[in-house]
Amino acid sequence: MVMGRCAACKYLRKACPEDCIFAPYFPSNNPQRFENVHRIYGAKNVATMLKELEPLQPYLRAQAVETLCYEAESRIQNPVYGCAAIIFHLQQQIHNIESELAKLRAEIAILSSNGHGQASEIQLSTDQVHEDQSGSSSKAPNWFI
C-alpha cells in the first residue's frame, strides 16, 4: 500500500506491510532519522537489532532506536570519532572539575585550621600546583584516567 508508508519503506522504495518492523520507530514525518541510521548501520542490521529486542518492553525498543539514531547522527557529524568524542570531552571535564575540587578542598582545610594570613601563602602554592596539573593534563589527553 503506497499511502501511509513509514520513512524506512519510503527510503527503501518498497511497500510498507502492516507488520513492518521499522514503522513504529520511523514515522514518515521524519525521513532524515532513518536515512542517518541506514547510512551508518544499514537497514538489514537495524532490522536484526530490532528483532533481537522484540522480547523487551516497547519503551525499551523505542529507547534503543533513539540511541541508534543519536549515535548515527554523531558519527555523521564526526566521522572519525562519532559519539566517542563526547565521551572523551566529558571525561576531560570530569578530570578538570576533580582537579579544581581538590584544590578548593585543600584551601578549605587550610582556611579552617590556620586563618587568613597563612591562607594567602597557601593559595599561591595551590595555584602553582593547579598550573602544574593543567600543564600535564594538556600534554597527555588521556580519557582513560
Add this chain to the structure above:
Amino acid sequence: MAGGNGTSPCASCKLLRRRCAQDCIFAPYFPSDDPHKFAIVHKVFGASNVSKMLQELPVHQRTDAVSSLVYEANARVRDPVYGCVGAISCLQNQVSELQMQLAVAQAEILCIQMQQESTVLPSQPIDSCIDNERTYFLNNSLPQYLNFPSSSSSNVIHDSLKMEGIFGHDMVS
C-alpha cells in the same frame, strides 16, 4: 585463501571468506590475530558500511576511526538498548554531581573568608551559605547532551579504561 602477496588474509577477509587483496582496505586495521575485533564491527555496522566510512576518510584518520567503531560496537553488543549513549548519560550525571560539589566548596570558602575577614558585619553560619549556593545551583539547569537513563553504562566506561593509548590527541571536532 591467501592474501595477494602470499601472506595470511586479514580478519575481515577471513570472516567474509574472500581473497585478501594487497590493497584491502581492512587489512591494516583488522589483523588476522584478532578476529573478534572485525566480527563485532561487522555485526553492528556491516562490512560494506565500514568500508564506505573508511574510504571517505584520509588514511591518517582511519586508525582512530576503526578504534571508535570497535568501541561503539562493543558498547552496543554489551548494552543493546543504550549502547555507548548509556556511558554518556552516566558521565553527564557525574559532571553534574561534581559541579554541585564544586559550587558547595566555593560557597564554603566564601563563608570562611567572610567570617575571618569581617568582625563588623554579622556573621552568616557556614551551613546556610552552602544551602543557598546549592539551591541556586539546582534551580539553574545545566546543558545536557541527552536525557537517557544509563543501564550497564559502568561496564562501557570501564572498558574505555582498558583501551589505553589508542587515542593520543584531541578528538573533539
